[in-house]
Amino acid sequence: MQTKKLGELEVSALGLGCMGMSEFYSGRDEQESLRTIDRALELGITFLDTANSYGLGQNEELIGRAIKGRRDKVILATKFGNVRAEDGSYAGVNGSPEYVKQACDASLRRLNVDYIDLYYQHRVDPNTPIEETIGAMAELLREGKIRYLGLSEAAPATIRRAHNVHPISALQTEYSLWSREVEDEILPLCRELGIGFVPYSPLGRGFLTGQIKQFEDLAKDDYRRNSPRFQGENFRKNLDLVNKIEVMAKDKNCKPAQLALAWLLAQGDDIVPIPGTKQRAYLEENISVFNVVLTDSDLLRINEIAPKGIASGTRYPEAQMRVLNQ
Incomplete structure (x- = not known):
């Protein structure tokens, strides 16, 4: 497995998103999820991604069980900020220093570890100055509870202000062949900093x-049913894009998922995708991306198939869109 750097943090060139093992997608199987994490580690994927809000903390507990006895083999990333009520409903964003510290201690307990490698603010709290949130995160670092700081779905000005308080190692934001908005300002800024x-x-x-x-x-309980891109006319238009990707993938003798991941990896040595899966079969498929070689002409063809703004519909429903890019 190749490695890459997120700031000064060295991670496997591909990570594993663990959210779906505990919530949002149907067909969850804890034993298969544990086997999937085992297999990821065997294959050299050491960068595991979770958050305190996934499954109301159950995802962190799952990962804690999966890595027990081999903490030194894992780069562990988790997040705080998206607050959930006991019934699972969304209760807003909290970036207050008090909450940051409470959330970190709770995550450490659930993960059953002494430190978190990469600690992200999941969403920016518009009611708390980013300097205060980052200041609290920097205190956690000095206490040895976290090693590196991250942000997720933050606006360019917020990223710069945060970085002025303490170096930010990683920004996590949606990016794919149908979500390329970060190429305008956010990705260039990350590279500058x-x-x-x-x-x-x-x-x-x-x-x-x-x-x-x-x-x-x-499935009936799949949260994607509420996503604009999966609904009505948007679905049909987006399926046209996928059909074109499938044709090119066939030409390249690979799966569509591998083509999409290969394109992302080709965007720079500072790009570390975290495809999520809860099944070993898809994990094996994703990691085979390293067998896919894209030529300059391949990349040009992909840009023609999936130019910026190609997707029909917003990334999230309106209420969730409002908390992005803060």
């Missing part, structure tokens, strides 16, 4: 894999 970039949903929440052919393919 030496901040690594971690694309989440690099496979468009599974759409870019070619496995979803109709809305009814989504």
Whole structure:
């Protein structure tokens, strides 16, 4: 497995997003999830991504069980900021220093570890100056509870202000063939400041894999049913894009998911995607991306197939869109 740097933090060139093991997607199986994490570590994927809000903390507990006895083999990333009520409902964003410290201690307990390698603010709290939030995170670092600081879905001005308080190692924001907005300002700024970039949903929440052919393919409890890009006319238009990706993937003798990941990896040595899966079969498929070689002409063809702004519909429903890019 190749490695890359997120700031000064060295990680495997591909990470594993663990969210779906505990929530949002149907067909969850804890034992298969644990086996998937085991297999990821065997294959050299050591960069595991979770958050305190996934499954109301259950995802962190799952990862804690998975890595017990081999903490030194893992680069562990988790997040705070998205607050959930006991019934699972969304309760807003909190970046207050008090909450930052409480959330970190709770995550350490659930993960059953002494420190977190990369600690992200999941969403920026508009009611707390970013300087105060980052200041609290820097205190956690000095106490040895975290090693590196990260942000997620932050606006360029916020990233710069945060970095002025303490170096930010990684920015995690959605980036894929159907979400390329970060190329305008955010990615250039990260490169100016030496901040690594971690694309989440690099496979468009599974759409870019070619496995979803109709809305009814989504289980009744699948949160993607509420996503504008999976609904109505948007679905049909986005399926046209996927069909073109499938044709090119066939030409390259690879899977659509591998083509989409290979394109992301080709965007720079500071890009570390974290495709999520809860099954070993898809993990094996994703890691085979390193067998896919894209030529300059391949990249030009992909840009023609999936230019910036190609996706139909917003990334999230309106209420969730309002907390992005803060």
